[in-house]
Amino acid sequence: MDPDDWQLTERVWARARSGKGDPFAAAVRATRMAMIITDPRRLDNPIVFANDAFLRLTGYTRLDVTGRNCRFLQGPDTDLDEVARIREAIAAERDVKSELLNYRKDGSTFHNAVFISPVHDEDGTLLFFFASQLDVSERYALAQERDRTRAALETNDLLLREVGHRARNDLQMIAAMLALQSSNSGDPAVRAALGEAIGRIEALGALYREPVHPQEGAxxxxxxxxxxxxxxxxxxxxxxxxxxxxxxxxxxxxxxxxxxxxxxxxxxxxxxxxxxxxxxxxxxxxxxxxxxxxxxxxxxxxxxxxxxxxxxxxxxxxxxxxxxxxxxxxxxxxxxxxxxxxxxxxxxxxxx
The missing domain is CATH 3.30.565.10 (Histidine kinase-like ATPase, C-terminal domain)
Incomplete structure (x- = not known):
C-alpha cells in the first residue's frame, strides 16, 4: 500500500472516532451496515475507508481493500450493464442505487444492494463518495424458491389435467360399452340396471372435467x-x-x-x-x-x-x-x- 494511503486511512479513522466531519460520523453511526468511502480525487477512485461490517460482508481485510477500486467485488456473473450505469452516475456526481451480484474473497457470491452518494464541500467541490452495502441474498433466494414452487405447481397442474383427461376418457369408454350392451339386451330389467350404472359413471366423469376457473386452486x-x-x-x-x-x-x-x-x-x-x-x-x-x-x-x-x-x-x-x-x-x-x-x-x- 502507498504510504499516503496509510496516512489518509489513519486520518479517516481519527475523524470517524472523533465524530467530526459528516461522512465519517455517518459511517460510525451506521456501523451495522457495510460501508466504504472512496476518494475520486485520487487515481481510480480508491477506497480510503471501510468499516468492519464491510470487511465481514466481503471477507477481505482492511489491508486488502484500502487503496483499491471496489470493482474487485465483481465477478463473471456480475451484470456489466448495471456496472456501467453506476459508473455513469459516479462520473456525473449523482446518487445511485443498484443491486449487483458480488463476490467475496473466498469466491462465494452475494446479492449486494448498493447505495452511492457524492459528498461535496461548501463550494460544491467533490470530496468523497459514500457507499453503503446491504446483503439481500435472502430475498433473491426466496424469489428463486417462489419461482421453483410456481413452476412445480404448474407442472403438477398439467399432470393432473392429463390424468383427469385420461380418467374421463376411460369412464366414457366404459359408459359407451355399457350402453352398447344395453342396446343389445332384450331384458327391460337389464337395460334399466345398465342405464343406472351409466348414470353413475357419468356422474363420476363430471369430476374430471376441465376446471372452469383453474386459477381458483384445487x-x-x-x-x-x-x-x-x-x-x-x-x-x-x-x-x-x-x-x-x-x-x-x-x-x-x-x-x-x-x-x-x-x-x-x-x-x-x-x-x-x-x-x-x-x-x-x-x-x-x-x-x-x-x-x-x-x-x-x-x-x-x-x-x-x-x-x-x-x-x-x-x-x-x-x-x-x-x-x-x-x-x-x-x-x-x-x-x-x-x-x-x-x-x-x-x-x-x-x-x-
Missing amino acids: GHDLADLLREIADTLVAASGRAHVTLAFDLAPLRIRPDAAAPLALILNEVLSAILKHADPSQALRLTLRVTREGEAVLVEVEEDGSGTALEADGFATTLVDALTRQVDGTRQLRERQPSGHVIAFRFKAARVAA
Missing part, C-alpha cells in the same frame, strides 16, 4: 358440479318438459367429498326422473347455501310422490354416501305438491 366448485350432473341427466332422460332452476352459491369442495356428493345428486335426480309422470311437466330446483358452519344442498321437485323413497337401492346408497361425508338427509313436503330432499353437511368436512 378442488371442484360444488355449484358447477351439480349443474353439470343435472344438465346431463335431464338431457339423457329424453324428457322435453323438465325445467331446471338453480340457486347455487359457489363453494369449493374437498377432493375426498366430491365423488360422494356427485353420486348423491345423481341418485336423487335419477330417482325423480325415473318415477315422475312423463306426461306432466316437471320443475326441479337445486340449491346450495352456506349456513354458518353447515352446507345445505336441496333438491326440490314439484311433482307428486316420494321418488327417492320409492327406490330402495337408491335410498340405501344415498344414505350410505351421506354418512360417508358426515351428512344428514331430510324429506319435506312441498306445497301445493312435490317434495324437498334436503342434505346438511358440516362445512369443515366438505368445503375446501
Whole structure:
C-alpha cells in the first residue's frame, strides 16, 4: 500500500472516532451496515475507508481493500450493464442505487444492494463518495424458491389435467360399452340396471372435467358440479318438459367429498326422473347455501310422490354416501305438491 494511503486511512479513522466531519460520523453511526468511502480525487477512485461490517460482508481485510477500486467485488456473473450505469452516475456526481451480484474473497457470491452518494464541500467541490452495502441474498433466494414452487405447481397442474383427461376418457369408454350392451339386451330389467350404472359413471366423469376457473386452486366448485350432473341427466332422460332452476352459491369442495356428493345428486335426480309422470311437466330446483358452519344442498321437485323413497337401492346408497361425508338427509313436503330432499353437511368436512 502507498504510504499516503496509510496516512489518509489513519486520518479517516481519527475523524470517524472523533465524530467530526459528516461522512465519517455517518459511517460510525451506521456501523451495522457495510460501508466504504472512496476518494475520486485520487487515481481510480480508491477506497480510503471501510468499516468492519464491510470487511465481514466481503471477507477481505482492511489491508486488502484500502487503496483499491471496489470493482474487485465483481465477478463473471456480475451484470456489466448495471456496472456501467453506476459508473455513469459516479462520473456525473449523482446518487445511485443498484443491486449487483458480488463476490467475496473466498469466491462465494452475494446479492449486494448498493447505495452511492457524492459528498461535496461548501463550494460544491467533490470530496468523497459514500457507499453503503446491504446483503439481500435472502430475498433473491426466496424469489428463486417462489419461482421453483410456481413452476412445480404448474407442472403438477398439467399432470393432473392429463390424468383427469385420461380418467374421463376411460369412464366414457366404459359408459359407451355399457350402453352398447344395453342396446343389445332384450331384458327391460337389464337395460334399466345398465342405464343406472351409466348414470353413475357419468356422474363420476363430471369430476374430471376441465376446471372452469383453474386459477381458483384445487378442488371442484360444488355449484358447477351439480349443474353439470343435472344438465346431463335431464338431457339423457329424453324428457322435453323438465325445467331446471338453480340457486347455487359457489363453494369449493374437498377432493375426498366430491365423488360422494356427485353420486348423491345423481341418485336423487335419477330417482325423480325415473318415477315422475312423463306426461306432466316437471320443475326441479337445486340449491346450495352456506349456513354458518353447515352446507345445505336441496333438491326440490314439484311433482307428486316420494321418488327417492320409492327406490330402495337408491335410498340405501344415498344414505350410505351421506354418512360417508358426515351428512344428514331430510324429506319435506312441498306445497301445493312435490317434495324437498334436503342434505346438511358440516362445512369443515366438505368445503375446501
